[in-house]
Amino acid sequence: MAITVPANQNEQKSNPSERERLEKRIAQLCRFLGRSPWVFHINSGSCNGCDIEIIAALTPRYDAERFGVKLVGSPRHTDILLVTGPVTNQSLERVKLVYEQTPEPKIVIAVGACPTGGSVFYESPFTNAPLDRVIPVDVYVPGCPPRPEAILHGVVLALEKLARMIKGEVPEEVNE
Amino acid sequence: MDVVSNVVYPVAGLLGLYAFVSLASLVWEGIDRKLVARMQRRIGPPILQPIYDFLKLASKETIIPNTANYMFRAAPILALATAIALLAYTPVGFEPILSGKGDVIVFIYLLTLISFFKVLGAVSSGNPYAKIGAAREAALMVSREPAMMLAIFTIMWRIGKLGVDKPFSMATFYQHNIWEIGTPMSFVGALILLYVFAVWLASEIEVGFFNIPDAEEEIAEGLLVEYSGRYLALLKLTKALKGYIAASLVVAIFFPWGISGYFGLSGLSANVVDLLFHTLKVFVVLFVVQSVFRAVTGRLKITQAVDFLWKNAFLASLIGSLLIAMEVIM
Numbered sequence: 332m333a334i335t336v337p338a339n340q341n342e343q344k345s346n347p348s349e350r351e352r353l354e355k356r357i358a359q360l361c362r363f364l365g366r367s368p369w370v371f372h373i374n375s376g377s378c379n380g381c382d383i384e385i386i387a388a389l390t391p392r393y394d395a396e397r398f399g400v401k402l403v404g405s406p407r408h409t410d411i412l413l414v415t416g417p418v419t420n421q422s423l424e425r426v427k428l429v430y431e432q433t434p435e436p437k438i439v440i441a442v443g444a445c446p447t448g449g450s451v452f453y454e455s456p457f458t459n460a461p462l463d464r465v466i467p468v469d470v471y472v473p474g475c476p477p478r479p480e481a482i483l484h485g486v487v488l489a490l491e492k493l494a495r496m497i498k499g500e501v502p503e504e505v506n507e
Numbered sequence: 508m509d510v511v512s513n514v515v516y517p518v519a520g521l522l523g524l525y526a527f528v529s530l531a532s533l534v535w536e537g538i539d540r541k542l543v544a545r546m547q548r549r550i551g552p553p554i555l556q557p558i559y560d561f562l563k564l565a566s567k568e569t570i571i572p573n574t575a576n577y578m579f580r581a582a583p584i585l586a587l588a589t590a591i592a593l594l595a596y597t598p599v600g601f602e603p604i605l606s607g608k609g610d611v612i613v614f615i616y617l618l619t620l621i622s623f624f625k626v627l628g629a630v631s632s633g634n635p636y637a638k639i640g641a642a643r644e645a646a647l648m649v650s651r652e653p654a655m656m657l658a659i660f661t662i663m664w665r666i667g668k669l670g671v672d673k674p675f676s677m678a679t680f681y682q683h684n685i686w687e688i689g690t691p692m693s694f695v696g697a698l699i700l701l702y703v704f705a706v707w708l709a710s711e712i713e714v715g716f717f718n719i720p721d722a723e724e725e726i727a728e729g730l731l732v733e734y735s736g737r738y739l740a741l742l743k744l745t746k747a748l749k750g751y752i753a754a755s756l757v758v759a760i761f762f763p764w765g766i767s768g769y770f771g772l773s774g775l776s777a778n779v780v781d782l783l784f785h786t787l788k789v790f791v792v793l794f795v796v797q798s799v800f801r802a803v804t805g806r807l808k809i810t811q812a813v814d815f816l817w818k819n820a821f822l823a824s825l826i827g828s829l830l831i832a833m834e835v836i837m
Contacts, residue, residue: 367552367560396540397550399559404727405636407570407735410563434568434735 350393353483356504357398360490363502367399368490371409371433375426376458377416380476381443385413388479400486406432411489417445417458418465430466436496438489441468442482444475520604521595524782528594531786532747533557538790539798546802557747561740569736574633582628583734583741586621590748593617597752598759600785601778602678610675611663614756615656618711621749622648625730625742632733640729643809644720647710650816654824655707658700661828662760665693668835680759688831696830697761699823704757706820708796712750715800716807716815725806750797754789762788 361368374382389395389402403409406429418426430439441462444450449460462468469492472485491501537554544551553559571580595605596614626644629637662685667674669683685697710717720729734742766784767777807815 367556367563391547391549394544394549394551396544396552399552399556405732407733408728408731408739410567432570434570436567 350480350483353480353487354393356487357483357490359502359504360487360494361398364490364494364497367401368410368486368493369401369403369408370395370411370413371403371406371429372413373415373422373426373429375414375416375422375446375462376419377443377445381415381445384476384479384482385415385442388482393479393483407434409433410437410493411486412437412439413442414439414446414462414466414468415442417449417452417455417460418462419458423459423465426462426465436493438469438493439466440470440472440485440489442472442485443477444473447471447473450475517595517604521591524594524599524604525591527782528599528751529744529748530558532751533561533744535751535790535793536747539793539801542794542798543802546798557743561743564735564740564743565737567736569738572632572634572733575733576631578627578631579733580738582624582631583738583745586624586628586745587741587748589617589620589624590745590752593621593752594748596677597755598677598680598763599755600765600781600783602681607673607676607678609677610673611659611677612675614677615652615659618749618753619648619652621745625745628734628742629730629732634733636726636728636732637730639726640720640732644730646809646813647713647717647719647816650813651707651710651820654703654816654821657821657828658703658824659756659760661831662700665831665835677759680763681765684763685760685831690834692833693831696827696833699827699830701761703820703824703827704760705796706816706823708753708757708792709800710812710816711753712746712793712797714797715804717812718801718806719809719812750793751789754792754796755785757792758785758788762792 372382372385387393389400406412412430412433414426416422439462441447445452445458445460446462446468447460449455449458452458452460459465470485470488472481474481477485494501534554534557536557537552540556541551541554593614596603596609596617622644626641626648629641629644663675663679665688666679666683666685669687671679671682673679685700686694688694688697709715713719713721721731726732731739731742765777765781767773767780770780772780
């Protein structure tokens with residue numbers, strides 16, 4: 332399903348689409364936290380479908396950088412871990428290691444059907460899905476692959492959890 | 508010895524300058540990210556984003572790897588201390604605070620020392636990516652400095668011939684500047700050296716072609732890979748300060764004119780107005796050398812970058828220096 336973007340986006344204000352509502356919520360949460368969520372992406376044997384959807388959330392259309400979200404290259408710098416893939420035996424130790432190396436406070440988002448429940452690799456002897464058997468997971472984003480809107484929704488849930496973790500409360504959603 | 512005028516005033520001035528420059532340089536990083544985002548048709552982060560990043564990093568957990576030794580923890584603090592000390596020798600619209608006590612050699616020494624501490628911290632972390640980054644930083648460092656040093660020594664020596672209080676002091680740029688030499692040949696030489704300094708500035712702040720030691724996508728942010736929390740915040744601040752200082756040098760050499768004279772100001776208010784105008788000029792120079800250069804070019808390989816710095820920038824520096832020095836030598 333293609334995303335329709337109206338020629339004049341300001342006319343949509345009275346009836347905001349799902350994406351706009353999520354983006355407003357993310358902006359509000361980021362302002363509330365006063366933080367800049369930096370994201371590190373772990374590929375634990377994914378087929379690249381979810382990875383491409385994550386990249387789609389960073390492209391100019393969605394432009395995650397305007398909320399301060401940055402894709403960083405080292406787990407030491409990160410606040411949010413995005414894990415894709417069914418955690419194959421080869422990547423098992425690496426996923427644990429990356430989780431341990433991430434400084435607190437941190438949030439883990441499992442993106443896609445594989446880390447959520449195993450998908451087609453369910454009960455396969457060579458994978459260790461679901462991800463919460465390996466590391467604590469905060470948010471699941473099911474879908475094969477999930478759409479960028481679903482990932483944005485997952486980020487909203489993650490930021491709410493982060494707000495609860497740091498400030499002890501979550502701001503009310505404002506409907507304009 | 509007058510303690511007040513020799514110790515208290517310089518220290519107070521340095522602290523004020525440090526507070527202003529760290530804010531201004533962090534705000535510039537935000538403006539730069541915003542401008543590059545607009546060039547790529549994105550909306551971009553808020554202008555204060557680097558300050559949010561700094562505060563966030565300062566509040567996060569700091570992890571020290573098992574493989575690291577004590578230099579890993581000392582290096583970010585030493586690098587920031589060096590950057591603050593360097594501010595006392597940086598021409599920022601008026602004569603440097605300690606211009607009477609050190610000359611251009613101290614300036615170059617301290618500027619190189621920042622990179623040196625970064626390399627030392629990265630090597631001490633024990634991470635292979637950090638070691639690759641350190642090797643690249645060291646290779647870039649020894650390639651970019653000769654072109655700049657040759658050019659700056661020639662310019663200062665030539666300005667010294669016009670009659671200044673203290674040759675080779677960082678204050679000479681505000682007594683005579685490079686355009687006052689006046690001969691057509693020196694004018695061409697000055698334009699060539701402006702190119703050399705632009706290349707040097709780009710490689711000093713490591714953007715565009717020269718974003719090699721901190722390559723995010725390639726070697727996991729290289730030198731910074733093992734740093735987290737407070738130490739990463741200190742290193743980010745040091746990087747911003749270093750960008751401001753290096754651009755200040757280019758501004759002082761080529762565009763040293765102040766505006767306080769036109770308003771008839773003197774004393775502290777003149778210094779403040781000159782500092783603000785200098786900051787504006789620094790932002791313009793950084794816009795060309797950092798934002799535009801970063802948006803339109805990609806990263807070179809380290810061998811290509813070293814080749815470029817020696818065969819292109821150093822050669823241009825040699826020619827420009829000869830043109831400037833020519834009528835005195837002959």
